[in-house]
Amino acid sequence: MKVMVVGANGQLGTDVVRAFADNGDDVLSLTHADIEITDGEAVATKLRDLQPSVVVNTAAMHNVENCELQPGRAFEVNAFGVRNLALTARDIGTVLMHISTDYVFDGCKLSPYEEQDPPRPLSVYGNSKLAGEYFVRSTLDKHFVLRTSAIYGKSPCRAKGGLNFIQLMLKLANQRGEVRVVDNEFVTPTPTSDLARQIVALSRCEKYGLYHATAEGACSWFEFAREIFALTGTKVSLKVAGPNEFPTKVPRPKYSVLENGGLKLLGLNTFRPWQEGLRDYLGIPQSHEAAIIR
Numbered sequence: 001m002k003v004m005v006v007g008a009n010g011q012l013g014t015d016v017v018r019a020f021a022d023n024g025d026d027v028l029s030l031t032h033a034d035i036e037i038t039d040g041e042a043v044a045t046k047l048r049d050l051q052p053s054v055v056v057n058t059a060a061m062h063n064v065e066n067c068e069l070q071p072g073r074a075f076e077v078n079a080f081g082v083r084n085l086a087l088t089a090r091d092i093g094t095v096l097m098h099i100s101t102d103y104v105f106d107g108c109k110l111s112p113y114e115e116q117d118p119p120r121p122l123s124v125y126g127n128s129k130l131a132g133e134y135f136v137r138s139t140l141d142k143h144f145v146l147r148t149s150a151i152y153g154k155s156p157c158r159a160k161g162g163l164n165f166i167q168l169m170l171k172l173a174n175q176r177g178e179v180r181v182v183d184n185e186f187v188t189p190t191p192t193s194d195l196a197r198q199i200v201a202l203s204r205c206e207k208y209g210l211y212h213a214t215a216e217g218a219c220s221w222f223e224f225a226r227e228i229f230a231l232t233g234t235k236v237s238l239k240v241a242g243p244n245e246f247p248t249k250v251p252r253p254k255y256s257v258l259e260n261g262g263l264k265l266l267g268l269n270t271f272r273p274w275q276e277g278l279r280d281y282l283g284i285p286q287s288h289e290a291a292i293i294r
């Protein structure tokens, strides 16, 4: 299979390139320097020249604060840029796999969101990503839209820069000895390597559509931090942060846990519990219980 990965040097893109290459596919890795998705003509030329059978789009403007400050640019990249990919993919008969986000929901449901739940984004970022989803779904039949949550990987997230949550927690613990984390925001930490493996598995079928694609289970950021410290044996005083201790400028869903209902229905869900993904990331062998269950 000839696979084009857009955003190939990003946090997720790097693992997607690796997963398809490990699978023996022919991978075309495109960074921002190779393709500007907001340039419709450039997108069309690139796709027509390279004729991939699948395009995986991981490119996005996803720094939530920057999206709020530059709503026009956020829609240019996350909605109209995605439309450019969708239009040419349709014209040349290519499958488009597009990555979206849990931030299309408002977080009021308080039980895992399923694909058929109505979205209601709270931010410019969420709205622009939702618009991108709609462009894909209304432009071409041969599409997969995968919504994911709280991803982390070995490669840094280019939009956010610096450290991922795990690295940040370990750094703060070592520097300060006390760490304070919110316990009122729930997500599913999802390793990019696991998501990449799911993307490869899904690319082999023709069950096109919208899918939730996260690790199994859920936790608050506080519980995520607690697991990181427990697994690494880090000695730290971990405390729950007060409700106004880390005010955010942009509203975020308090609960954005996704249920991989569509993948499970097809028998294609390859995700494992978030704690197992974290162990792998940290290089810690899986527990005996997990090995027996699996």
Ligand SMILES: NC(=O)c1ccc[n+]([C@@H]2O[C@H](COP(=O)([O-])OP(=O)(O)OC[C@H]3O[C@@H](n4cnc5c(N)ncnc54)[C@H](OP(=O)(O)O)[C@@H]3O)[C@@H](O)[C@H]2O)c1
Pocket: 006, 007, 008, 009, 010, 011, 012, 013, 031, 032, 033, 035, 036, 037, 038, 057, 058, 059, 060, 061, 062, 077, 081, 099, 100, 101, 102, 129, 148, 149, 150, 151, 152, 156, 157, 158, 159, 160
């Ligand atoms: N991070 C999360 O927790 C999270 C959660 C849910 C969903 N997602 C979604 O997951 C996807 C991947 O995220 P990530 O963390 O891997 O992001 P990332 O590390 O920031 O990578 C994004 C990639 O897209 C490229 N890019 C940005 N704008 C572009 C444009 N206009 N044209 C072409 N390429 C462009 C970036 O290149 P430059 O850096 O050189 O501009 C970078 O290579 C995104 O769609 C995001 O919305 C992320």
